[in-house]
Amino acid sequence: QxxxxxxxxxxxxxxxxxxxxxxxxxxxxxxxxxxxxxxxxxxxxxxxxxxxxxxxxxxxxxxxxxxxxxxxxxxxxxxxxxxxxxxxxxxxxxxxxxxxxxxxxxxxxxxxxxxxxxxxxTLPQVSVAMGDWAPKNGIKSVVTLVSDYGPGNDAEKYFSERFALNGGKVIEKLRVPLRNPDFAPFLQKVRDAKPDALFVFVPSGAGSAVMKQFLERGMDKAGIKLIGTGDVTDDDQLNDMGDGALGVVTTHHYSAAHxxxxxxxxxxxxxxxxxxxxxxxxxxxxxxxxxxxxxxxxxxxxxxxxxxxxxxxxxxxxxxxxxxxxxxxxxxDIVQDVYLRKVEKKDGQLYNVEFDVLKAVKDPGKAK
Ligand code: DHB
Structure with missing residues (x-):
């Protein structure tokens, strides 16, 4: 047959x-x-x-x-x-x-x-790396902003716990709806809280909306850095985000520039x-x-x-x-390297350029 x-x-x-x-x-x-x-x-x-x-x-x-x-x-x-x-x-x-x-x-x-x-x-796999990197790089206070469902909750928890363990202070934890989120009122809160950085997780496809509003509200000019998991500087959208995205540091398992x-x-x-x-x-x-x-x-x-x-x-x-x-x-589950990456311009295009690596990272969520 x-x-x-x-x-x-x-x-x-x-x-x-x-x-x-x-x-x-x-x-x-x-x-x-x-x-x-x-x-x-x-x-x-x-x-x-x-x-x-x-x-x-x-x-x-x-x-x-x-x-x-x-x-x-x-x-x-x-x-x-x-x-x-x-x-x-x-x-x-x-x-x-x-x-x-x-x-x-x-x-x-x-x-x-x-x-x-x-x-x-997994979100814990990549978020923990940022909880280690940020406090060693001048970021002492953070507001987190995540999509309010499984991966966002994971990112918030694993980033915040590691960041706090390293002496960082999480001032506020904000959650936005998954469906059609309006980031504006949340970003206003972030501006008022004046953290050193805003840590973001949004799913693939939502990153450019966050970036646009972050820049439109002058958050960068107010001295607030944008950090997050690499979902926010998604290679599907990054090149269209404009030069405002330059310098954004994220942690993730894949960059098209690897x-x-x-x-x-x-x-x-x-x-x-x-x-x-x-x-x-x-x-x-x-x-x-x-x-x-x-x-x-x-x-x-x-x-x-x-x-x-x-x-x-x-x-x-x-x-x-x-x-x-x-x-x-x-x-x-997959065991893989997790990279620290910074948005840079290469041949006129924006890329997440890897500058450090954690080898063979297991999902921290499976440790218990
Ligand atoms: C999930 C979806 C995404 O687009 C992403 O970048 C990360 C996690 C999810 O729903 O699990």
Whole structure:
């Protein structure tokens, strides 16, 4: 039967709505991976089925159900936001279908199902690095501003705790709604509080709105620095943010300017295949997620069910465009280098230029 020779990957992504850039980046990366590595693996023809969940968890759940039951996919993947990843988790468990989380980054996601493997990052992983860097670099007081849901709460907690441990003072913790946030009233509060810096987490796609309002309100001129996780200086948007973004320091696991041969090759191929679109950290999560799936299929010689595939995903070590990574066999979460980066101009374009690195960082959220 023809079906037996097909290996189906159900890719659930926000292709429309507020999170659409995440879907666009990940779909492009998954297709690039397939173009570079072929669509036949261990004798199976790879079929990618892309579904738009608009980042709405009820829709994610329905699509995951349909993909698993009707299309009989071998793997579900994608998941642009935390609530979407969590909505699909019980279905992955019930059906023993590996769920490759390529984007969502709340620490606890991997604990929602033993069938989840993550190729993105976690907010604790990147936020702690800023809690160490800031107080050593003249930032003694901070206001935090985060999107009010899983990853924002993680970023706020792990940054604040580490910053305070290092003698820093968190003056105020502000949370903005995930949907259509108006940053203006929050930024006014920050101005009044006069911290040395504003620490920000907003999801991919919201960074340029924060940057615009930060500059329009003259926060930089009032002596307030902008710091955060690299989601705010997202490579998908950074180049259009203007010179006001110069000097912004963030911590993250991927920059399009990462100076490795593997990354140069990745960025070039991605831009060539996508009309000059620069890949961001979402693209890398998608590209590496495809790699993890392809390798698992190879290792199981095309014969594996969900449990065998999952076992073959655990413990994979490889060179990603971001650097060396490991899928921790115990936690099924990604272990990776975390970089300190500063926005600089290179050849007339804005980039997050890496200037320091913490090697092989595990998710601090899994320590307990
Ligand atoms: C999540 C979404 C993002 O766009 C991001 O940059 C980080 C985390 C999330 O919902 O988990």
């Amino acid at each position: 023809a079906q037996d020779n097909v290996f189906k990957i159900g890719l659930i992504l926000p292709m429309t709505g507020q999170q659409a850039s995440t879907g666009r980046q990940i779909e492009a990366a998954a297709k690039l991976y397939m173009a570079q590595n072929g669509d036949t693996v261990a004798g199976k023809k790879i079929q990618l089925i892309v579904k738009d969940d608009t980042a709405t968890p009820d829709v994610t759940k329905r699509l995951a159900q349909e993909l698993i039951v009707n299309d009989k996919v071998n793997v579900i993947a994608g998941f642009g936001v935390t609530p979407a990843a969590l909505a699909a988790a019980p279905l992955a468990t019930q059906s023993k279908t590996p769920q490759v989380v390529m984007a969502a980054a709340t620490s606890s996601i991997t604990e929602a199902s033993p069938y989840i493997v993550r190729t993105s990052f 100076p490795s041969a593997a990354n140069k090759k990745f960025v070039e191929a991605f831009m060539k295949a996508n009309k000059g679109m620069r890949p961001n950290f979402m693209a890398v999560g998608g590209y590496d997620g495809m790699r993890v799936i392809y390798e698992a299929l190879k290792q199981t010689k095309g014969q594996g069910g969900g449990d065998a595939l999952l076992a073959a995903m655990k413990g994979q070590v490889f060179e990603s465009p971001r650097g060396e990574v490991l899928i921790d066999a115990q936690t099924r």
